[in-house]
Amino acid sequence: MREELRRFIIDNFLFGVEDSQFSDDDSFLEKGLIDSTGVLELVAFIEEQYGIRFQDDEIIPENLDSVNKLIQFLNKKLVPAA
């Protein structure tokens, strides 16, 4: 999942330029990786790739703004409801 997410970020927002180093904790917004509309592309990708649906109030930087935040959020989302 980590690699898939990184690949999507690199291919989609950095046009595959690998040397634009960013760590899994780096903020996409602060690093300028995602522009104002890019978050919608990211949401669409995750929904399609992992079969989940975002609620409006879930589309916030706390859930989406770094690779680690995404993983944390997805892990929560993907746990089947008890």
Place this chain on the structure above:
Amino acid sequence: MCGIAGVLNFDDAGADPDLLRRMIQTVRHRGPDDCGIHIDRNVGLAHARLSIIDLACGHQPMPNEDRSLWITFNGEIFNYLELREDLIRKGHRFATHSDTEVILHHYEEKGEDCVKDFNGQWAFAIWDSKNQKLFLSRDRLAVRPLFYTTCNGVFLFASEIKSLLRHPGVSREVDRVGLDQVFTFWFTLPPRTIFRGIQELPAGHSMTVQNGCIKSQRYWQLDYSPASEIRKIGRREEQEYSEQLLDLLVDATRIRLRADVPVGAYLSGGLDSGIITAIVRRFTNTPLKAFSVTFDDPEFNEAPYQEEVSRFLGTERHEIRCSYDDIGQVFPRVIWQTEKPILRTAPSPFFILSRLVREQGYKVVLTGEGSDEILGGYDIFKETKIRRFWGVQPDSQVRPLLLKRLYPYLPILQEQPPEYLKAFFHVNEEDLSNPFFSHLPRWMLTSRIKVLFSDDVKDELRSENCYTELEANLPEDYYRWDSFCRAQYLEAMFLLPGYILSSQGDRMAMAHSVEGRFPFLDHRVVQLAASIPPNLKMKVLNEKYILKRCAEHLIPRSVEKRPKQPYRAPEGKSFFSNGRGRDYVEAALAPAQIRKTGLFRPAAVQKLVDKFRRGLAIGIKDNMALAGVLSTQLMVDQFIEHLMW
């Protein structure tokens, strides 16, 4: 409006008539009606004429009575009748009724300071043979173009860069710092252009070439000092400003109707062109035909408003409908005219519109250009105000809600979750003191497409910082103005000449021999607007408030009240359909071609292209990247690798 060119050999060798002929022939689209060359030993002037005033007698280059001064002139001096009367009173005798001759006589009278009395849009060169001096000048807001270079002991100037490239010694290379600037600001910082070694005379500057020395100096500056404070304004003062503005706009429009050919108007459906058209209808007896561009895509189409204004004013209107296909089809020809990379396709519909104007037999059009810059119409001014307001209390949950009021015409931005809007239009303490506070989000977003630059370009730019060069171009007082006035200055003195009036304006109109005239850019209007307090230009968040006061009863209420809709054109869909790019797009962006040009990373461009092929590119950044890379590739192909003539 015309095309001009010229040479001055520093070593006194005779000017080459063949070179002059080639240079002027290259810009004959600017002046198809007549052509002339004058050579005085080492100096040569050339002219391609679009006859608008004194059709029979305005041949150029034109001499004064004793033939000691010769001029080649592109543009109009709108107050030439008043200047002429004054000059006649002083004893000057005129052989023609043209504004060109007025420049010569006024130069005789006042020397280089003559330009300070001109109300107009001009680029000209005067050969002053008594003083062995070439004097060049460009209007206050750089409406008309003027480029120059030196090579092998020759000084060359012309209306368009392609003319200069007719000299075999002029090198044809991309200025990579210029490329960096376009991919940050959308323009190069004058005198720099996108071609290394080729300069443009900046707005409000004149230049002399004498005794082997080239000197340029500013004769006019846009000054916001009188207005740069928010203060309480009473109803009466507001009324006075509104009346003054309307009076000046009426006069600015009236003198811009001076022509010996019919004058038309561009009608966009918005406030600015509506007011100009209304002024012509209400305050003059000039018959007026209006021209509009409409779009197949309803997101961009303003046809209902255009129709409404036209009906309200009783104006005959012609329109041309633009499809994605039309825009994509003309794009290479658009780049041949812009002579620089562009990050959007918006010039293309103007190219198509000027063709319609010309086909209808018109050579001159009035437009509403410049109003947004000088009277505070753009959303970037609103954005600046909101971000400032929020920056005062960064923890406020309520203040950033105003961000939703921005860019109502961009559905993709409107879909943004509030938290993301806040993050994108961020304000931190450091930003508040930044001299470019207003433009930081925009320039930072644009800069992100530089990830596509090749390693070679990145290496060369490593020690460059385009903000430093921009700062060096600012007036001292800039730092004392408030953020609204600063934002206005950046728009009016850089983006307006560097992109709007050139790539979208002069170059697109002149491609089909059409002259644009801009009442809002009359320097008296510009100076009055600069003196109006910012809180009257934008009252709270009501943009162009003072202009709307002027417009009451002049244009339909619905147009006056409609939300601001800046002119835009469709982007990616013009270049890709059914999973494939147009033939020239695929060829220009093919990895081998990208490698050959050496400015971008082939693999990265392929990723971008793939995204468009698959229809996944939706963001502003991707569209700017595509237009930027494609236009750069086309420019290199047309001007550097192959010469198209």
